[in-house]
Amino acid sequence: MSHLEKFEEKTIGTRTIYQGKIITVELDDVILPDGKSAKRELVRHPGAVAVIPILEDGRIVLVEQYRKALGKAMLEVPAGKLEPGEAPEVTARRELEEETGYACDELIAVTSFATSPGFADEVVHVFAAKGLNAVENPLQGDEDEFVELHEVTLEEAEEMVADGRIFDAKTAFSILWAKGARNVR
Structure with missing residues (x-):
């Protein structure tokens, strides 16, 4: 057996x-x-991506948005769901541009993980984005999505995880990965 x-x-x-x-x-x-x-x-769930946008100086870009399920605004790495038949890399580049206004020269596959395997089949594919450059006319995000950008150092992000300002699992994982990657710059 x-x-x-x-x-x-x-x-x-x-x-x-x-x-x-x-x-x-x-x-x-x-x-x-x-x-x-x-x-x-x-x-x-169709699956999703999360992107760790790393600026030239090593800071990372977070988005703040309201999450109805928890009834509060949250700081997160940019993320979004896969469209039918769409490769995770394509979704990652699209979500990065829609949510932050950046495109990237390099997209690095970090890992994939199940978010809540006790009751959901959602898998999140995590990528790091380097060589960020502002897009002149970025793709527009969902019409019901309102976000604000925050550029923070890795140390600031770690403090936010420690004190609960970052409460999202994919974002906490992303920050831990960036801390251990040693290639953040």
Whole structure:
């Protein structure tokens, strides 16, 4: 028996509960490894990217925007969802330009990770962007998206994570990566 088979839950039925603009919520009936049955509520998400924009002097660019789910404005690295059939690198370049007004000469794939595997299939692909240059007529972001830019040193960003001003997992991860990368400049 493989490691996967030892823990696998076999789906015997799926029902879509909600189909939205960004997510789909499904209710799965599954058979557990011990033969008992259970229900699983699952959020289906197309995936997303996060970009660590690194300026020539080593500062990073963060965006501040209101997040309705938490009811507050948050500081984050630029990010956005994948469009159908779109490669993560394409999404990363688009989101960087839309949210910050910058394009980059170099886009470095950092890693990918699941955000909430207990109930969602969202995977975030993280990139570092170097060789930033301001775009004269940048792509416009979503019409319902309002952001403010903050250019901060890595030390300032670390302090923001430590004191809770940065509360977002992808951003905290990105700052930790940048700190360990040694190639920030």
